[in-house]
Amino acid sequence: MSGADLAAMARIALIAGNGRLPCQVADALNSAGRDFQVIAIRGEADEMTRQRANAEIGWGEIGRLYGFLEKTGCREVLLIGGVSKRPDFTSILGDFGTLKRLPTIIRALAGGDDSLLTKVIRLFEDEGYRVVGIKDVAPQLLASSGVLGRIRPKEDDWRDLQLALRATEKLGELDIGQAAIAVGGRVVALEGAEGTDAMLERCAELKRIGRIRAKAHTGVLVKTAKPDQDLRVDLPTVGPRTIDLAQAAGLAGIAVEADGALVAEREETLSKADAAGLFVIGINRGNAAGPGDQ
Known part of the structure; x- marks a missing residue:
């Protein structure tokens, strides 16, 4: 054997x-x-x-x-x-x-x-x-590359996605967090010790009080592993609650690192995202393809 x-x-x-x-x-x-x-x-x-x-x-x-x-x-x-x-x-x-x-x-x-x-x-x-x-x-629990649900990113979403992705790379270099949100061509939130859920709640509040001025269904949450992170532990994770909070924050979608992030309760998560009109997509680090490539 x-x-x-x-x-x-x-x-x-x-x-x-x-x-x-x-x-x-x-x-x-x-x-x-x-x-x-x-x-x-x-x-x-x-x-x-x-x-x-x-x-x-x-x-x-x-x-x-x-x-x-x-x-x-x-x-x-x-x-x-x-x-x-x-x-x-x-x-x-x-x-x-x-x-x-x-x-x-x-x-x-x-x-x-x-x-x-x-x-x-x-x-x-x-x-x-x-x-x-x-x-x-259990590799089947990891995000695969490409659009995971029925909703696809629009052209403006790719700009926010790529901007938030660059922000997560900088966060990772400083070992601060794994997630960032970009809305309307600018980074509006970075994950710190409070975690992703609290960051999304903060983003929703900033929109509510007018500190973030954007039309509904705008902006992207990106979650990636930190550079050189040991992928045996502390993987970036999204699940049903992430969808609820992203919807409450008025975002257009969520991007996670393909083969480097977990999609918890996958069926429920993607079903919720589809119902909310949110895209969920797996991206490759350093090669986040644009419209037509996913």
Whole structure:
């Protein structure tokens, strides 16, 4: 049996944060016939994920986590879902495995300029686990290239799309955010620590009070991965709520990086976009084609 065949058979630990994506990924793994275990992060995973979980583990219970991985024979780890709450490490007091590794954990999390998620990946890899991404196990959840729904961008939309794309490239270079909005030929919003949803809400408010003067159905939200981003974690994601907020902000559409962004609840997301008259399109970094090319 080849190394690729063995890798395909490896049991995966699906470590689940908040949102609906963990269940979608679990469904995709089921469909692919992959063997996996779901580990819900206490205080983050929603009720549906918790009902499917084989274990629920809190912050600071790293020793218990590694014990579960060892007991269940998981050699691959997939981190999926958001983390919105401040980690609570009070459980560390009762977890000998965490205490034993504490010097290594502190060094890993404190050192260097890498993102927190990159450091978490390193912790797993130091223990001998292989950290995988969506592209490795459920690539069908990623945005493909081209128009994804029924609505197509108009000529003016391409100008806003390309402008917002350039803005996301600058944001990524500074490691600030993954998204930007351009309306009427100018960038009107950049994503910061507040996240995409709050940025869209801010854009809607700016339109409401007249700070952004544009006709309805104008402007484009662009979401891309940061340059050199580890695509195993923290992928740009759009879903049904993104559509609702983009519609409330009066935008014409949304562009995401093909093969580098997740379309959560794809059927519902695209159905909502079609009903709202919003385009959703997958673009290739550095080569956002114009009208007639998609």
